[in-house]
Amino acid sequence: MLDRKDLLGIQDLSPEEINLILDTAGGFRDVLGRDIKKVPALRGRTTVNLFFEPSTRTRTSFELAAKRLSTDVINFSVPTSSVVKGESLIDTALTVQALGADFIIIRHPSAGVPHLLASKLRAAVINAGDGTNEHPTQALLDAFTIREKKGRISGLNVAIIGDILHSRVAKSNIYSLIKLGAQVRLVGPPTLIPDEIRETGAKIFHSIEAGVRDADVVMMLRIQMERQGKGFFPSTEEYCKNWGLTSRRLSNAREDAIVMHPGPMNRGIEITSEIADGPQSVILDQVTNGLAVRMAVMYLLAGVKK
């Protein structure tokens, strides 16, 4: 069991805790391969998906993970806009708690919101993405997938390519992969890689050819179109020419390198269809493994008395 009430970020986790989650997820991965994919582990508990940002895949993955563990699931989607002054965050959270939630899966555009809720609520809070801070279950499912495909994480070269600055997926992956002993390279335009991030131990590359050379894992990030014209890069076309993953560029990586993407992909922009659908792609495995990892996280947090 994890000796903590909440999962707020990878930054707080020890390597042992990460490995415990990955090992536990392995058991649930087996369950998901059976005809009957549901276990009674958390029957009678209530899960609330509290999503302040539109999300299909993460919300669905958590919902299914919660259902596979036999908890009751409520989806509480809150359309927000900084202009619309509605109920305060704390009031919404207290309302959800009053409904009897044991697990609160929170996604919010502001960094730190899971931390605020965790300090105010009895329920286990699981961060499903907070602003540009962290997306810990994505990093855990990525680590699980790498371990599954490569047999290890320690000593691997992992290149993460794209908008590191605004990516909570990249941040959580940097923390987890470094804790697990991988060499992490960050690749992208200087405007999208904060220089301070070197202090985590990751190396920065502005050339994708150099960044993917001899990589064991190439992890692409979604490029957000709204960044163009804001001074981060001049145009999507120019971005693709310099940092898009093509077969020619991927050939610089190790022959057995795997290609990952947290989705949703911009085909033909950060990644070509040829690669996304090719033999090196593990993108759909990531989705399946996400279920197992989220089941493991909920299962392990349920052990803590609240």
Next chain:
Amino acid sequence: MNLYIKNGHIVDPSQGIDGTGDIEIADGKITNVFINPDKSEIKNAKCRIIDAAGLYVFPGLVDMHTHLREPGFEYKETIRTGTMAAVRGGFTTVCCMPNTSPVNDNASVTEFIIRKAAQEGSCAVLPIGAITKGQKGVELAEMGTMRNEGCVAFSDDGRPVPDSLIMRRALEYSIAFNAPIISHCEDLALSEGGVMNEGLLSVTMGLRGIPAEAEEIITYRDIALAGLTRGRLHIAHVSTEGSVKLIRNAKAEGINITAETCPHYFSITEDAVAGYNTNARVNPPLRIQRDIEAIKQGLADGTIDVIATDHAPHHVDEKLQEFDRAPSGISGLETALPLSLQLVHEGVLTMSRLVEKMSLTPAGILGIAGGSLKTGRPADIVILDTKKEYMVDPEKFISMGKNTPFGGYVLSGMPVITIAQGRLYEWQ
């Protein structure tokens, strides 16, 4: 009010006093200061005698950067509660910033504040008028009229004047009324969306950072404009090493500027923000240890003239929000003196220099009475106990703003008596 303060350690830089002595007060005015008297010279047997043995006695403190929030934001603070908090913190004069609602950009708002303060204030309140109408940075506000009504300085505090030409005109125009222009130095394009200091911590917390350069670029611009216009520029809340250097160089070149910092900028770093502590969200943001050292150096060598509070009370519900939605500001009146006394404990400043930066110098910059215990002056006095330690408990603040990152800090030097406007306030 007749009083006799006996055996206190009097520090009054206006007269070069730093020693044990007595102060005689009659009808609310200081009538005599006796240093190292052989025996107390109590003439009026009926007056109250205050035994200040073991205590410090300072001129009442002058805060040239306070947000009293009235009119318009009375749920955060009022002139009544803000001045009570001031007195609790040892301040006998506060200068209130114009970012109220409506903005203090015209004489009728100035008049309202002065009238309300006369009715309900516990200490002197001197308004600071807006530089531009609505603090929008486009058209100059009627500085002359506001000056006549009682404004002592002008500032668009909370915002810079983004347009360099308007800032130039403000520095020129205000010369006619001999009032300083107080500049909030921030390049709004560079700081856009920022909520804390830019650095590793902002990256790992996923929060948008404000680089030190956002402050320094406008600090330099305004110094250049002060040199061009010979206007009177006062730089508000200096938070970075680079700003300290720019101000030091400008003073060396003979440009007529003054500068302030606030206790939080020499007491704590950005680390206080960790855990998404909205009570440590302030603008300019808390910086790093290197900036703290530079600010202390700047205080010690005279580059930074004044310690002001930037008292910015907010309602608890406003701070109990998403970090990037919570408003910036620290409730500072009731911790400023104890935090600043740390500078004396650390040897950065002598007691006399500290008192100067918190009373005499701001009074001088604003051209107001205060900051002195000279005979004939109003008895604005603070008596404090620097030995007694206490733990900061925001819930016990008199200010309506409980927003402080210093809760739980063990400090010393809270006032035990403040005398302001002929009234004596006393605490255990």
